[in-house]
Amino acid sequence: MTSQWSRCLSRRQLLQLLGCGGAMAGLGLPEQVFAQARKTTLVLGIDISDTITLDPARLAQYTSPMTVSAAYDSLVTMKPGAYIDVAPSLATKWTRTPDGKGWRFSLRDGVKFSTGNVMTVEDVKWSFDRVINLGDQPSQYIAHVDRVEIVDKSTIDIILKQPAEPLLSIIAAPEFVVLERKVAEAQGASAAKDAKTADKAAAWINGNSCGTGAYRIVAWERNQQIQLVRNEHYWGGKPPFERIVIRHISDGAAQTLAVRRGDIDAAFNLIPEQIASLKSEPNVRLAPLTSLDFVYMALTQEPEFNKALAVKEARQAIGYAIDYDGIKNAMLGGAALRPAHYLPIGVNGSTETIARQIGFRQDLDKAKELLAKAGFANGFEFEIIYGAAAVQGVTYQDLALKIQSDLGRIGIKANLRPLDQVNLRTEYTTGKAKGGVLTFWNPPAVENQLWASAVVNRVAKRVHWTPPEDVVKLVSQAATEPDQTKQAELWVEWQKHVIDVAHHFVLFQPVYQIAVRNTIKDFPLTAAGWMLDLHGVNPA
């Protein structure tokens, strides 16, 4: 039978049968077809799965601000690396209003939207009103804004309910940008009091833009890519690229391959091993992005949850037992900083020197001493919860294991309890975490007060701590101090207080490594909240 069968089907036919998969490959690839377009297009490879909106007034995610900041401008901005002062953008000058209750901005002359229409003071007011009246998350960061008033055709006032509260650094964020009112309204946008229900522009704004930025959003295919094209009317000169593609590549290994082959010009989500593999690549360089993000552990002080953690010295002992240098050097290959507390290095009052002087460091003798003082000379047990995620390629699981082993050296037993992100967040934000919580934070704008008030307000509640009056007062005192040197001193003073109570241990502040092809010359990465100044990217 076998021989009969083999006669009726030759070896060649057999190979043909099996080869139908291979035949597809035989179609060939459109190899050089896109070569021309590649020269005038910037392609960024990044995981953008968190993007749920490109509407500035609704922004609350990590990666979307990059796109928004390319398409829109705010009144003031922040230059990469300079996170203490704001720089001019759509406003060229700003001073306090004569009555001291707000800020007065002089608008730049001749700024045009991507439609070619001139930006007016009405557009600016309308855009702020829309953020406020939509009442979405960004509105909370300018809750201290009372109203926006037009002074004349090139001057506008933002009047504050609490005049001393910081404003400039907050409105530098891409949530507070200027939209072309006429276009937005034609698409259903509203800035009226009932904007919450009346605004129907979300769908349009998610796939288009109406700003003054260097590029214009033309499409967002979800979990696939965001497409931008050059804004021919850009006030800052002709943008160098015809198109920008922000391509969703969720996997770091795939990003590594793509940047190596030149399918993308930059790769954003690489882990230490992938970064190391690119070091020998002649056409790719690694650009450091010193972020203002950090990973920390919060500790409760609720005695009902854990008697030992209710004692300050016991918490301090934990702070002195963690091997911070080991985390930074062995786990992150040195690509990190470590601030003293909740103010990342780079903002006023937080430098590496200050962190070394006032922050925790590993000192096991001191830790044991503190344990004895707390009445737990033989150690104690507590629980650490964390999510199934990773920062800079280091999983929370690995961090938790490292802390567990460090604490074991002074007799403290940490029980690890991994959780899904939803439960982790629920337990932590509702104050139900019974021990330590490993998590991450970055605020939407570079303003010390946002970090500091988080500590004394909501984060304090989560760890069941009632901050003393003077510590709370110190936050507003520092935030409203006009003299920057004095302000820095006040922030140091404040950090000392919150370090002493030992509820938060900042483990590291990531220095992300972005792989950039050498066909790109300027690649201005920023920690200000939008990762990359897209208008400043230039080809070699």
Added chain:
Amino acid sequence: MAHYLVSRLAMAAIMALLSTLVIFLLANTVPGDPVLSQLGDLAASNKEFVAEWRAKWGLDLPLWQRYLIFLERLAHGDLGISIASQRPVLRDIADFAPATIELASIAFLLSIAIGVPLGVLAAVRRDSWIDHVARLISLLGVSAPTFWLAFIVLALFYGGLQIAPGTGRIDTIALPPPSTTGLYLIDSALAGDWQLFRDALAHLILPSTVLAAATLGLITRTTRASMLDSLQQDFVRVARAKGLKERRIVVGHVLPNALIPVVTLGGLAYANLLTGAVMTETIFSWPGLGRYTFRSAVALDFPAIMGITLVVAVTYLFINLLVDISYALLDPRVVR
């Protein structure tokens, strides 16, 4: 036949509804608040804000009431708004389904086109080299973990040999075709853009091969076993005694009989490919339903979870129905 169809359809509808109830109850046993995980830190600590958002998704209502609302909406063809994407679930599914359908269909075609002939050959030439090769292919296909296989083929064919394109549905700088069906192969062909068609097809090769691997193994093994079984039947002996050519016997008599279990398996395998491509979609950054399903589950996005459950249930039920109908066609005894 008509009676058979109607009863099967009615059964399918009831099953689909029941599955949504089960998933609804299951999903709600998971503690945790999906709203809190969606909000920024400041908003998540603002009680009024959280309450407003919870009310927006009816999370403040009793369980039974929420399910009734789901049913009522469903009756109007509305699956509600996703908590994580803040868009209508139906819209999300409509956006993400074509990528998955395209990928799964190519993967399915690949596994049938290779698996069935391979299984037939392996059975007919039992214990020959071809049988051993077939066994090896099925073993590798079934046992190689998808994520591993995906990495290997990417690193080898895209990174190393540079003969295959990278992740995603089209080249990083290509523009998607005008959307008619959402299936890039069809849309680019309709637009007459053959360059894009080739690009989209080339992008399908690696992920569909990876996705097809496990199914291919199953289909090959099942075809082989079923063929062997049929080859032992009396009618084969009769056919041979009548002097029919071996090729005619195998293709005309044995294969149709042997295909019945393969059809069952193939149907389930296709449904499985359509609904279970999470790993492949993640590694190949494929904007499909698998990835959406995973993210919805992780975010405890109730409306999306319910919507997907319904889609998955309907997919399985529909394909099962097709399988049953094809049974009836292949084997008239089924209807009787």
